[in-house]
Amino acid sequence: MPEKQTPKSLGYRWPAEWEPHEATWLSWPHNRDSWPGKFTPVPEVFARFARTIAAFEPVHILASGAALEQAEQFVGGTANILLHEKGTNDCWIRDHGPWFLQHAHEPAALVDWGYNAWGNKYPPFDLDNAVPEYVALELGMRRFSPGLVMEGGSIENNGQGTLLVTSQCLLNPNRNPDLSRSEISRMLSEYTGADRVLWLFAAEDGSIPGDDTDAHIDQLARFVTGDTLVAVANDPAEQGRARLPLLDTLQTQLKSLSDAQGQPFTVIPLPLPNPVFYEDQQLPASYANFYIGNGFLIYPTFRCARDASTGKLLKDLFPGREIIGLDAVDLVWGLGAFHCASMQQGLAHPRPVSA
Structure with missing residues (x-):
C-alpha cells in the first residue's frame, strides 16, 4: 500500500x-503511433542506447509480448x-517511471507519481501509470504515492535542495x-526532500519548436x-537564424535565481542543433536532453556541425566522464530523446561524488 x-x-x-547509480531503467519502444511512418529504425537506436549504458552500469528493460x-x-x-x-x-x-529515493541508513524507496500522458494527449496510458508500482514490487521497495500528476522530464534537481520547473x-x-503553485511546491518538497522549488516562465510559452x-x-x-546549469541559448554569431525570444527569457530568468543556500547559479549557454524536420513538422531537437550515468554522459546528436562542439562543451563540464554522442534523428520523431527514454536508479545510501 502507498x-x-x-x-x-x-x-x-x-x-x-x-550521483552514483544502481542501474538505469528503460521501457522498450513498440508504439508505432509514436513514430508514424518511421518506426523501423527506432528499435536499433534504442538497442544502441541500452548497450552503451550497459557498458557502465546495469540496465533494466520493461517489455511484453512482441516487444x-x-x-x-x-x-x-x-x-x-x-x-x-x-x-x-x-x-x-522518464515521465512514467518511479523516482528513486535514498536514505542515510534505511532501505531505498521510490515515489509513484500519477501519470496521464502529458495532460491526456495520448491515451491509453494505464500501463505506463502502473510502472512505478511494478518496480516497487519487483525490487521490494517502499512506495510513496502523492496523488499528484508529475513527469520526470518536468523537474531538474541539483541534489542540494533545489528543484527547477516551468510554470x-x-x-x-x-x-x-x-x-x-504553492501547493505543488510543497508536495514536491515533501516527496523529494528538496527545500526550494524555482519556477520559470510564469507568463511566457517556454516550449521549444x-x-x-x-x-x-x-x-x-x-x-x-x-551551482551550475547549462541552458539552451540563441547564438549571437548566427545572424541568419531566427532568434527564439523564449531562450533570451530563459537565460535572464536563470541568472536571476538563487539556490537553497541563497547563492546565484552559473549559467552556461548550450546551443540548439540545426532544426530537424520530418514531413514538414519541426521536431523538438535539443542537446539538453542528455543522460548522465556512472562514468558516462550520452547526448543526442542531430547530424549537424554543432554535434562535435556540443560534445566538447560537455566534456569540459564533465571531465571525469566519457562523453558519447548517439544519433537521435530517428528517435526524436517520437518527440523525445535519450533523457526522455531513461530513468536512473540512484544508490540506496548517499555517497559523496562530484559531477
Missing part, C-alpha cells in the same frame, strides 16, 4: 542524476541487461487543475553541478 508519511519527514532525499521478443532479439544475452515482462504504452520512462507545465490545468510536453525543463536547462 505510504501516508512523506519521504522528507522520514529523512529520504532524491539524489541528483550525476519483449524484439528486445530479446536486439539485446538479449547482453551483459548487464535484464529484461522484465511488464507491458507499457510507450517508451518515455507552463506544472500549472497547466491538464495536469493538476485544483492545485496552486516541436515540444508537446508543455515546456519540460529537460529540453531547456539542466544542472551539471549543484
